[in-house]
Amino acid sequence: MSNEHAHAPAHDDDEHNPHLAHHFDTMGQQTASAKLGMWLFLATEILMFSGLFLAYFILRMFYPEMVLEAHEHLSKWAGGINTVVLLTSSYTMALGVRSIQLGDVKKLRLMLVLTILCGCIFMVVKYFEYSAKFQHGMLPGKYYTAHLHGYEIDGLPHIFFGVYFMMTGLHGIHVAIGLAIMLWMFVRAGRGEFGAKNYVAIENTGLYWHLVDLIWIFLFPLLYLVK
Amino acid sequence: MAKVFLNGQPVEHPHEVHEHISPMSTYNAVIGALFVLTGLTFAVSFADLGPASLTVAMVVAFIKASLVVAYFMHLKYDDKYHLFVFLGTIIFVGIFFGFTMFDLKSRDALNDEQETFVRWKEQQNAGKGLVVGVDNVPERRAKVLADIEAHGGGHGGGDHGGEHKADAKAEHKAAAH
Structure with a gap:
């Protein structure tokens, strides 16, 4: 891009790549910087969620019977379906990254659509789960009214549902943001912005989506399954 | 030509891109394993394992997470510095959990x-x-x-x-x- 590189070797075609920002020497360096930044961001995400996981473990340590009793009110099947859906979406996302590595924009767009579809199914299942909880008054803190709906849970169920809604809610927000980013990537791919040598935005979207999947891999057994 | 650096290290051939492209068979095997392990956790949750159930569920979750990180997120083939960032985070989460739980358990x-x-x-x-x-x-x-x-x-x-x-x-x- 800049004339400072006039003395670069002749086989170098990076200078002519319109996607190379002027402050990077090569596409490889630009890609590595973007990916390192993404990994650092994912690190902060893991640390943020770890606080909620710790809250769960503390609650479980102090009130094991209450957590077991309250978790019986979560639908194993809804959680299980969502796990399969989210794992599938991670698979299609990984295939999308592979497609663009091979330069196949059409397949990338198909994979993005499939991933978005899975994400939407996840949100719909979540919607039904949440509305059931709302109906039964199984809500956090002072909004907890399940005892008025005929559910007797000993101990501190309002704290359990606080942890439940914070964990799944924050995760759900991440899914929603992921869907928006994938839609954006779908549009950008349609404009021909990505190719076999320039796909780090797709790869970083994938990394983000896989992290959302990773968090669910731990949320699902802890909240829905563990006895 | 100007020296090119990646993560603080000088790079010999900066214009060659070494992106690993996994074959379809890898992705298919990984998603298959993930489904099997999900089925396993689900089935185990109906069995009465007592206190061991948390350990079993967490071990299975760690295996699933490792598969996703290694193959879907390409950490197995990626720059080792990214693995360092990721594992460093996990270590700090471990310190966070370990010290807090130790404190709460020894509080009495x-x-x-x-x-x-x-x-x-x-x-x-x-x-x-x-x-x-x-x-x-x-x-x-x-x-x-x-x-x-x-x-x-x-x-x-x-x-x-x-x-x-x-x-x-x-x-x-x-x-x-």
């Missing part, structure tokens, strides 16, 4: 030793949950005890509500029963 012994106590156990027995803690700073203790008194003892001590004394140790012994 410390309370005995230092004549302080937190009322959560007593509260739990009364089915009322964590409401108030009393510590060994005399002014704070007096204030909290006065508050409990003002509420008729209802929030504080369950059956022991009426017997508040200024002596925290006596209070603690009552709570232990």
Whole structure:
């Protein structure tokens, strides 16, 4: 891009790549910087969620019977379906990254659509789960009214549902943001912005989506399954 | 030509891109394994494993997470520096969990030793949950005890509500029963 590189070797075609920002020497360096930044961001995400996981473990340590009793009110099947859906979406996302590595924009767009579809199914299942909880008054803190709906849970169920809604809610927000980013990537791919040598935005979207999947891999057994 | 650096290291051939492209068979095998392991956790949750169930569920979750990180997120083939960032984060999460749990688990012994106590156990027995803690700073203790008194003892001590004394140790012994 800049004339400072006039003395670069002749086989170098990076200078002519319109996607190379002027402050990077090569596409490889630009890609590595973007990916390192993404990994650092994912690190902060893991640390943020770890606080909620710790809250769960503390609650479980102090009130094991209450957590077991309250978790019986979560639908194993809804959680299980969502796990399969989210794992599938991670698979299609990984295939999308592979497609663009091979330069196949059409397949990338198909994979993005499939991933978005899975994400939407996840949100719909979540919607039904949440509305059931709302109906039964199984809500956090002072909004907890399940005892008025005929559910007797000993101990501190309002704290359990606080942890439940914070964990799944924050995760759900991440899914929603992921869907928006994938839609954006779908549009950008349609404009021909990505190719076999320039796909780090797709790869970083994938990394983000896989992290959302990773968090669910731990949320699902802890909240829905563990006895 | 100008020297090119990646993560602080000089790069010999900066214009060659070494992106690993996994074959379809890898992705298919990984998603297959993920489904099998999900089925396993799901099936195990119906069996009565007692306290071991948490361990089993966490081990399976760690295997699933490792598969996703290694193959879907390409960490197995990626710059090792990204693996360092990721594992570094996990280590800090471990410190965070380890120290907090250790503190909470050893709190009872410390309370005995230092004549302080937190009322959560007593509260739990009364089915009322964590409401108030009393510590060994005399002014704070007096204030909290006065508050409990003002509420008729209802929030504080369950059956022991009426017997508040200024002596925290006596209070603690009552709570232990």
